[in-house]
Amino acid sequence: MSTAHGARARARIEVTAAIKDEARKQLAAEGAAKLSLRAVARELGMVSSALYRYFPSRDDLLTALIIDAYDSVGEAAEAARDTADAAGPVQRWIAVCEAVREWAFAHPHEYALIYGSPVPGYIAPDTTVPPASRVGLVLIGIVRDALRGPGLTMPPLPAELRPEAERMAADIAPDLPPAVATALVAAWAQMFGLIGFELFGQFHRVVEDRGTFFRHGAGRLAAGVGLR
Amino acid sequence: MSTAHGARARARIEVTAAIKDEARKQLAAEGAAKLSLRAVARELGMVSSALYRYFPSRDDLLTALIIDAYDSVGEAAEAARDTADAAGPVQRWIAVCEAVREWAFAHPHEYALIYGSPVPGYIAPDTTVPPASRVGLVLIGIVRDALRGPGLTMPPLPAELRPEAERMAADIAPDLPPAVATALVAAWAQMFGLIGFELFGQFHRVVEDRGTFFRHGAGRLAAGVGLR
DNA sequence: ACTAAAAAGAGAGCACTGCTCTTGCTTTGG
DNA sequence: CCAAAGCAAGAGCAGTGCTCTCTTTTTAGT
Numbered sequence: 001m002s003t004a005h006g007a008r009a010r011a012r013i014e015v016t017a018a019i020k021d022e023a024r025k026q027l028a029a030e031g032a033a034k035l036s037l038r039a040v041a042r043e044l045g046m047v048s049s050a051l052y053r054y055f056p057s058r059d060d061l062l063t064a065l066i067i068d069a070y071d072s073v074g075e076a077a078e079a080a081r082d083t084a085d086a087a088g089p090v091q092r093w094i095a096v097c098e099a100v101r102e103w104a105f106a107h108p109h110e111y112a113l114i115y116g117s118p119v120p121g122y123i124a125p126d127t128t129v130p131p132a133s134r135v136g137l138v139l140i141g142i143v144r145d146a147l148r149g150p151g152l153t154m155p156p157l158p159a160e161l162r163p164e165a166e167r168m169a170a171d172i173a174p175d176l177p178p179a180v181a182t183a184l185v186a187a188w189a190q191m192f193g194l195i196g197f198e199l200f201g202q203f204h205r206v207v208e209d210r211g212t213f214f215r216h217g218a219g220r221l222a223a224g225v226g227l228r
Numbered sequence: 229m230s231t232a233h234g235a236r237a238r239a240r241i242e243v244t245a246a247i248k249d250e251a252r253k254q255l256a257a258e259g260a261a262k263l264s265l266r267a268v269a270r271e272l273g274m275v276s277s278a279l280y281r282y283f284p285s286r287d288d289l290l291t292a293l294i295i296d297a298y299d300s301v302g303e304a305a306e307a308a309r310d311t312a313d314a315a316g317p318v319q320r321w322i323a324v325c326e327a328v329r330e331w332a333f334a335h336p337h338e339y340a341l342i343y344g345s346p347v348p349g350y351i352a353p354d355t356t357v358p359p360a361s362r363v364g365l366v367l368i369g370i371v372r373d374a375l376r377g378p379g380l381t382m383p384p385l386p387a388e389l390r391p392e393a394e395r396m397a398a399d400i401a402p403d404l405p406p407a408v409a410t411a412l413v414a415a416w417a418q419m420f421g422l423i424g425f426e427l428f429g430q431f432h433r434v435v436e437d438r439g440t441f442f443r444h445g446a447g448r449l450a451a452g453v454g455l456r
Numbered sequence: 457a458c459t460a461a462a463a464a465g466a467g468a469g470c471a472c473t474g475c476t477c478t479t480g481c482t483t484t485g486g
Numbered sequence: 487c488c489a490a491a492g493c494a495a496g497a498g499c500a501g502t503g504c505t506c507t508c509t510t511t512t513t514a515g516t
Contacts, residue, residue, distance in 0.1 A: 008463075008512055031345075033261055038502065042265015049505080050465050058503065117259075117344025118428055129433070161444050164437035172434065185434060186422065186445045192430075194414065200346050202420075205357070206400065206413060209392035216389050218415045224448065236483055236492070264473065277476080278494050287476065462513070473502065483492075 016054050018044060020068070023061055024110075031109045032062065050170065062113070066124065067131050069110040074134025076103040081138050089146035089227045090219065096138055097218035097219070101195050108199055115192055116193040136188055140173045143184055143225060152226035155183040180226055194218075244282050246272060248296070249455045251289055252338075259337045260290065268277040281456050290341070294352065297338040302362025304331040309423045311367050317374035318447065323445035324366055329423050336427055343420055344428070359402040363367075364416055371412055372452060377403065380454035408454055 022040045037058055039046040055061040080099030084092040104111040114132070118124070146152055157165055157179035165178035173181050194217050197203055198210055207213050250268045265286055267278040283289040308327030312320040332339040342360070346352070376382055385393055385407035395407035403410050422445050425431055426438055435441050 012463090036502065037504090044316065047466055049467075049502085050237075052504075053464060090490075100229075112345035115424075115428075117340035133429075156448075158444060161437075161440050164435070164440055167403045167436060168434065182441070182444075183448075185431075186441075186448065189425040189430070190418035190445075192425065193418045196343075196424065197417040197420065200343075201352070201400060202343075202360075202417070203413075206396065207392070208395060210391075212389050212392055213410070213414075216410075217418075220384075220414065220452065224452070234484070240492090265475090266473065273494050276474085277496075280475075281493060458516090460513105460515085462511105464511075466507100466509080468505105468507085470505080471503095474500095476497105476499080478497085479495085481492105481494080483488085484512100485487105486489090 005106060012054070018060070019051065019054055020064055023065060024068070027065060027109050028107065028115070032113050037061070060204065063128065063223045065110070066114055067128055069107070069114045070081075070131035071112070071115070071130060072107065073100060074131060074138070075101065077135045077138040081142065089142055089150065090222045092142050093139070093222040093225075093227055094215060094218045096135075096142065096193055097221070098215065099213055100135060100191070101198075104195050104199050111195075111199060115196060136172075139184060139188055140176070143176060143180060143227065144173065146227050147180075150228060152177075152180060153223075153228055155179045155224065155226050157182060175180070183225045187225050191218065191221055231302060231406060234293060242280070243376060246294055247279065247282055247289070251265050251293060252296070255293060256335065256342070259295050260341050263290070265289070291356065293338070294342055297335070297342045298356060298359035298362065300335065300338070301328060301331045301342070302359060304328065305363045305366040309370065317370055317378065318450045320370050320373075321450040321453075321455055322443060322446045323366070324363075325419055325449070326372065326443065327441055328419070329426075331446070332427050339423075339427060343424060364400075367416055368404070371408060371455065372401065372403060374455050375408075378456060380405075380408060381451075381456055383407045383452065383454050399438055411453045415453050419446065419449055 019040060022043050023035060026035050026039060026043075037051055037055075038048045040061075041051045055064070072093075076099045077096050080095045081092060084095035087095070104115075145151070154177065161182065162178065165182040168185060169176055169178040169181035170186070176184070194214055198207070198214065203210060247268060250271050251263060254263050254267060263286075265279055265283075266276045268289075269279045283292070304327045305324050309320060312323035315323070332343075334439045371380070382405065389410065390406065393410040396413060397404055397406040397409035400413070404412070415444075422442055426435070426442065431438060
């Protein structure tokens, strides 16, 4: 077991969690750029150098927060999918999109951390890949179900894109037609375009009734993938 | 004239430009977070406090760079529109999208500055609004031209979105049908979703032939607005 | 059960940051 | 011609990430 190694290992887990919690608090309050190791340590009543026993650098702390954020938004998407279980594919798609949007507005700085500009010089380790895929996998699942249920309207696929479309489909969802997989990836990115523009203020003085606007946009994305 | 105020005013303009140039250099090299007033001053052979005569704070320098970046990408979009003058609306739309994408990859840190996460605590002054509108205005212009030329396929507009759609159209392009204006705003945000995801590494191990993928995506956005 | 090794905390220190304040010098305009 | 405004320089403050050394505590092997 992981608790087999006595009191020290247990303490380590607790301290690590406390550091992440405090860091998340500061992240939510001030954003990633103002997240300070020294401030975290100060708040926890420890000296700054002691913190380096748990996270070798500020970037490592950020990486931990990034993974947690991906898991958090992924969980929100999965929960929305499960709640809208009985509804049709389009309704479930929209429900998931709205859940992601709501998560983004509840955790703006964490959203910025994972979907905004990457911290300069920072390179995400491969550890972040699986958590980062969760939202995409939810969307893939909805389309997959639709394929076995009411079917899909096949999106267009020009000849020049066919090789890449087949490669992508084989990579991310071998049971989906290449045209659908391609449209899905595009819709996935476009959804975050809508959310990001709204969250980062680009809709200022442009869109007012943003909830309705987004709901309609999400529906059109679903149509673009072929859901009906 | 602006040169009426003698040598001192001229020097001020030159020094201001030199500061912005050096700042842009550092921005391109290391990103906004590592842009340091002291380093800029050092490189220019002046002491850091002297720089505050030109920009009252780091944020003010960033604001100047943001405005320049918006103007730069706007200019790129306008140039692409003018070059593709003879082509049809869809071709011109795609040309503009590709120009924006190319600008983004030529100036990744400037792109992150204006379309990525806003600097925490930073609030964009209204001075940035007109430059920020230029890309959108180019897209509006293409759709407007299409309306007077080959016509448009009207995008769907649900009843619940009609009031907001009419508000938006009146605000940004009174000569466009509300359904078109709404689809246009969405397509505008979605295009930056595609570009941002590619630029910020979300397509890592997902999309390989990204140029072809984007070209097709831009075309589908055009279709979503009703261009044909 | 004892001891060598590993882990953890504390503190000082380095090089850097944004920003302020004071002190002189130079250009400008009445 | 001379006061006023503009500008540069330097010192200094409070903060940052990170490293190094020193001491104490806990673990693990014989």
